[in-house]
Amino acid sequence: MGAPSWCTTRSSVREAPARGGGRLVRCLTTLRLLAPEAGCRRTRSRERLRHLPYGVTGGTFRDGAPERRPETRTVSVVDDRLLVAKSRLDRLDWWPRPVRIGRVRLVTAPWAFRLPWLSRFDGFALHGVILLRRGGASTDLVTHELCHVWQMQHRPLRMPLSYLLRGYAANRYERQARAAVDATRSRGEEHRTVP
Numbered sequence: 001m002g003a004p005s006w007c008t009t010r011s012s013v014r015e016a017p018a019r020g021g022g023r024l025v026r027c028l029t030t031l032r033l034l035a036p037e038a039g040c041r042r043t044r045s046r047e048r049l050r051h052l053p054y055g056v057t058g059g060t061f062r063d064g065a066p067e068r069r070p071e072t073r074t075v076s077v078v079d080d081r082l083l084v085a086k087s088r089l090d091r092l093d094w095w096p097r098p099v100r101i102g103r104v105r106l107v108t109a110p111w112a113f114r115l116p117w118l119s120r121f122d123g124f125a126l127h128g129v130i131l132l133r134r135g136g137a138s139t140d141l142v143t144h145e146l147c148h149v150w151q152m153q154h155r156p157l158r159m160p161l162s163y164l165l166r167g168y169a170a171n172r173y174e175r176q177a178r179a180a181v182d183a184t185r186s187r188g189e190e191h192r193t194v195p
Helices: 010-015 022-034 041-049 080-089 110-114 139-154 158-166 172-184
Strands: 105-108 123-125 129-132
Touching: 080 139, 080 172, 123 139, 129 139, 139 158, 139 172, 158 172
Parallel strands: 105 129
Antiparallel strands: 123 129
């Protein structure tokens, strides 16, 4: 049985003429020569999936038992603090679309704040992760960091690079995140923590 059309074998890569994609062919050839046992990635992954308890390749298992499929459940785990922060930011119309929190995760990582450039912060926002120094972070801090995620959803390169070009204190994105917290803060909600 030959290899599928989407799977290029080591010999066919070496023999393939370089029609406009010469660099790609040379890269594939180099990779295949360095790791000849690797074979075709898609074929390998399919072979690995056959050995899983809930086979996803269809058919039966090796022993002839029929395939069992688990119930499909979509579970969206969103932290309550993110929901509170999103509801606060939804009151603002500073960006064309509201903040999306479906793929945003809150991670308590005190070890990350031992790094020299993060040691002065209590929170740090990446594109899909908000790092917190302590688990019991205030809603103001989560709102501030979620505002940074919102900014990065609209300006994924310009926003992070602005910290390198303008610094922290004079950065307009930092000022906007502080203003978002102040504009959405209710009386008595100053440093409320959500467990």
